[in-house]
Amino acid sequence: MKRSKKAALVLTVPVATLLIAGCEKEVQGMVYSNPEECSAGGWNTEQCEAEYAEAKALHPQVAPKYVSKEECEADFGDGKCETAPQQTTSGHSVFMPMMMGYLAGQMMNRGASFQQPGAASAGTNTAATGTKAAAAGASVPTQPLYKSRDDRGTYRTAHNTPVAKGTGPVSLKPSQMQPRAGGLVRRGGFGHQAAMRNSYGG
Amino acid sequence: MKRISVAERANWRTYAEEVGFNFHTFDGEPYWDETAYYQFSLQQIEEDLEAPTEELHQMVMDMVGDITRSEEMLTQLNIPRDYWSYVWNSWNNGEPHLYGRMDLVYDGTGPAKLLELNYDTPTSLFETGFFQWVWLEDQIKNGVLPERADQFNSLQDKIEQAFIELELSTPFYFTSVRDNAEDRGTVSYLMDIAAQAGRNVHYIALEDIGVITDAKGENPQFVDLDDHPIKGLFKLYPWEFIVQEDFGRATLAANTQMVEPAWKMLLSNKGILPLLWARYPDHPNLLPAFFETPGSDPMAAGWVRKPLFSREGANVDLITGTGEKLSAEGPYADGRYIRQAFHALPKFRDELRGGDAYTMLGSWVVGDSAAGICIREDATLITKDSSRFLPHIILD
Numbered sequence: 001m002k003r004s005k006k007a008a009l010v011l012t013v014p015v016a017t018l019l020i021a022g023c024e025k026e027v028q029g030m031v032y033s034n035p036e037e038c039s040a041g042g043w044n045t046e047q048c049e050a051e052y053a054e055a056k057a058l059h060p061q062v063a064p065k066y067v068s069k070e071e072c073e074a075d076f077g078d079g080k081c082e083t084a085p086q087q088t089t090s091g092h093s094v095f096m097p098m099m100m101g102y103l104a105g106q107m108m109n110r111g112a113s114f115q116q117p118g119a120a121s122a123g124t125n126t127a128a129t130g131t132k133a134a135a136a137g138a139s140v141p142t143q144p145l146y147k148s149r150d151d152r153g154t155y156r157t158a159h160n161t162p163v164a165k166g167t168g169p170v171s172l173k174p175s176q177m178q179p180r181a182g183g184l185v186r187r188g189g190f191g192h193q194a195a196m197r198n199s200y201g202g
Numbered sequence: 203m204k205r206i207s208v209a210e211r212a213n214w215r216t217y218a219e220e221v222g223f224n225f226h227t228f229d230g231e232p233y234w235d236e237t238a239y240y241q242f243s244l245q246q247i248e249e250d251l252e253a254p255t256e257e258l259h260q261m262v263m264d265m266v267g268d269i270t271r272s273e274e275m276l277t278q279l280n281i282p283r284d285y286w287s288y289v290w291n292s293w294n295n296g297e298p299h300l301y302g303r304m305d306l307v308y309d310g311t312g313p314a315k316l317l318e319l320n321y322d323t324p325t326s327l328f329e330t331g332f333f334q335w336v337w338l339e340d341q342i343k344n345g346v347l348p349e350r351a352d353q354f355n356s357l358q359d360k361i362e363q364a365f366i367e368l369e370l371s372t373p374f375y376f377t378s379v380r381d382n383a384e385d386r387g388t389v390s391y392l393m394d395i396a397a398q399a400g401r402n403v404h405y406i407a408l409e410d411i412g413v414i415t416d417a418k419g420e421n422p423q424f425v426d427l428d429d430h431p432i433k434g435l436f437k438l439y440p441w442e443f444i445v446q447e448d449f450g451r452a453t454l455a456a457n458t459q460m461v462e463p464a465w466k467m468l469l470s471n472k473g474i475l476p477l478l479w480a481r482y483p484d485h486p487n488l489l490p491a492f493f494e495t496p497g498s499d500p501m502a503a504g505w506v507r508k509p510l511f512s513r514e515g516a517n518v519d520l521i522t523g524t525g526e527k528l529s530a531e532g533p534y535a536d537g538r539y540i541r542q543a544f545h546a547l548p549k550f551r552d553e554l555r556g557g558d559a560y561t562m563l564g565s566w567v568v569g570d571s572a573a574g575i576c577i578r579e580d581a582t583l584i585t586k587d588s589s590r591f592l593p594h595i596i597l598d
Contacts, residue, residue, distance in 0.1 A: 002247065002352050002596060003574070004359040007335040009221055009394050064429065088419050159429045183414040183421075185429065189449030190439065191409045194379045197443075197533035 026171040029140040031155050031164040033101040041168070043107055051142045055102035058179055059144040060085050062158040063096035065184045072097060077149040094184065100147045101155050103163060103170075103177070105140040140177045158182050203310030204241045205550040205559070211236065211340050223333055225384045228588055234329060235590035236337055237554045240561070240577050243598050246310060247354045247575075254314055254487045255565040255572040258304060261482060262319065262469055263570070266293055269468050269477070278493055279473040280510050280538060282445050288454050289464045297463035298368045299569070300436070301327075301361065302470075303576075305585070306563045309548035313486040314563070316478075317542075318508070322462050322470030323440050325384055326591060328391040330566065330576040331357035334593040352596040355574035357566050358395060364569055365399035371434030371459050373402040375426065378438040380407035385438050392436060406432070408439055413452045422452040434459040441467035442511045472508045472540045494539040504544045509534040514587035520544055522583070530584045547583055557581055562589075 032038040038048035065084055066072035072081035076097035084094040145155040145163060155163045159180060164170045211217075214236065218226045226234040242251075269275045270290040281289060302321035308314035335355055341347040376393050378385040393403045404426065411432065412425040424432040435458055437444070444450050445467075453460065468474065475491040482488060492498075494507065501507055506520040509532075516532025522544060547560040562585045564576040580589040 002244075003338070003355040004331070004335060004357065007332050007358045008398070009332065009391075010398055090419075161428070181416065183416050183423075184419060185412050185414050185425065186448075187412045188409055189413060189452070190411055190444070190447055191379060192447055193443035194382075194408075194439065 026173055027140055028169055028171055029142075029177075030104040030107050031101060031145065031167050031170055032104065033167060037167060038104065043104075047107060048104070051104040051106060052102055054142045055104075055144040056099065058142075059099045060096065062143065062179045062182045063099070063146070064158060064160075064182045066095045067092065067184060067186065069095045071095075071186075073149070075149060076146065077152070080147075080149070088184070096182070097146045099144040101145040101167070103140060103143050103145055103155075103157075103172075105142040105177075140172045140174050141179055143177070143179045203246060203308070203548075205238055205552075205561075206241055207238045207553050208236070208341070208346060211337070211344070214337075217336075218333070221332070222387060222390055223328065225387060231588060232590055233588070234333065235579070235592050238552070238592060240592060240594040242310075242354070242594060242596050244352075244596050245598075247596055250308060250312075250314055251306070251563070251565055251575060252354065252572045255304060255306075255567060256570070258316055258487055259302075259567050259570060259572075261478065261485075262321075262474060265474075265477060265481060266465055266468055270294075270465065275477060278477070279468055279471050280442075281467065284451075285445055285454070285464065285467075289467065292460075292464035297459065297465070298370075298461070299463055299466060300364055300368070300461050301566065301568045301573075302462075302466075303564045303566050306565055307545050307547055308563050314565075315489050315545050316475075316487055317489075317545075317562070318472055319469050319474060320513075320564075322466045323438050323513075324564075324566075325388045325438075326564065326576055326578075327357070327388050327566075329591050330355060330564070330574060331361065332391060334576070334591075337593045338595060347595060348597065350597070353574070353594060354596060357568065357574045360568035360571060360573045361392070361395050362399050365396045365401055370401065370461070373404050374434045374436070375404045375406055375432045376436045376438075377406050377408045377411060380409050389436070389438050408437070411449070413449055413456070422456050424449075424452065424456050424458050432458055434461070436461045440470070440511070440513075442471070472510050472512070472542075475542055476540055489543045489545055491540055491542040494541050498541070501541070506542045506544050507539050508542060510538050510540065515584045515589075516586075518584050520583065522546065528583055530586060547585070550579075552579075560585070 035048040035052040039045040067088065069081055072095040080098055081095045082098050084096040086094045088094060143157060146158065147154065148156060153165055157163060157177060161176055215226065270293050276286055302319060303324035304319050305317040306314040307317055335353065338351065338353050342349055342351060374396065376389045378389045393405060396403045406426050410427055413422045414425045414429060415422050426432055437460060441464060444453060476493050479488055479491045501519065501521055503521045503525045504523045506518060509517045512532060512534035515530045517530065517534040519529045521527050547562055550559045550561055552559040558581065559579040560583050562578045564578065566573040575594065577592045577594055578585050578589040579592055580586060
């Protein structure tokens, strides 16, 4: 036989929606827009501020960078971008979104020196919110959070991973929360020839 | 080789749309056309099409290494100098290729002649590998065609096998121009087969691909909309476009596995035709061809003029042996040309429409194996993007 034994299609939905299954344990972090909100949540003020400072220091390193303010605002909203400390090799300014909040990763950590008043252990906290208990010492990295133009309610990492819809405790997989250096992102650098010629495959 | 009129399947259009074949009709004119089919003998398929396809494929593959090392040939093929070492590396590192299609003239007798290679971004894959296969199964089931009717079409089996065997990055991305239904259909079909082969596949529109660099603008990497790195990418987008675009330079440094790989730009280029003719003069499956230069004589009767890069018959001029002139408009008038001896497409009678049909054969190659054929018909001697696609069978 000169033809395929079978020819079948399996995907009736776009496969882009397939998710990578993971079995990693979730651990807890806290999301706040500023240290005052964190203190008001009953946490140790000193730790709220220490973690905020840590996130704030990471912000210029991890925030996504743009070569124009317009491109940045297209993703993060008008007036929500600022000049980054970096410059391009040709000396032009670079823009990045403003930090809109932070993920505090150490508060729930069993090994941390600070504890929420009244909380005996991290286990109590995680049990209270119904999530899996964090392994001793496991934590999510403290980092700045952002909000995109088209989804103002959601805090996201610098790499656009949604973290929480509001403030307070969240359960997260640490591997998905690793801060990475935020380079210059540019899009739309492919496709001009097709637009010009209106003819592609063959 | 015969053209035989046949009744269309009831409701095939509904079925086509259910399986995502939305471009079966083109500006109100049929693209998929099952009012007729072509019938071949097994001998015609195996001796005149399958074997020459594999031979021609080996001939061009044998030339790739030489071309990558030849300034003269790279220049003739209009490969930008900045890409020469990238192309050379892609070949010497053995970067895998997936598939290609060669277009042949064949009338049922005598050697098939190579018109050109579509080795970078061939489409009509879904129509060949899936839709004409289902057509045959249906027509056998309907009793219209005999049980023993077969088809030269192992395309889907071979592509699935390729996706199982190839070394590809995980996840593996697929891209095409956002607003082109035909390209998207081709890519969706490939993604479907790759998923069946167990691959973790993602789609990203070409225009959404990002390049991320360090703060100094160095070390580019392709990223998806979540800024996750794209380590492997099937691109249904021609290399000759990529090398002219803003992100072309990023491909040189990005370390992303590209399928088709960069060396395919040497083959999906009409310039391979004169190079082949120079290497294998008088080969029975080749037509005489040469590069047009400013000193070339005006086109004579019996010659065809083609841009180095053009698709779907665009910007092709021809003068038949009897002096009849024919030209196709197109957007590729800005480059260099080759000339190829004219070899008329066979003419069949389209009884339903009461006209002539000129027929071209596409012969598929997956990896290094011949994998089936597809047939395009046009009312003129130049096959275009609007040319109809007809199914075929093998029956002795």
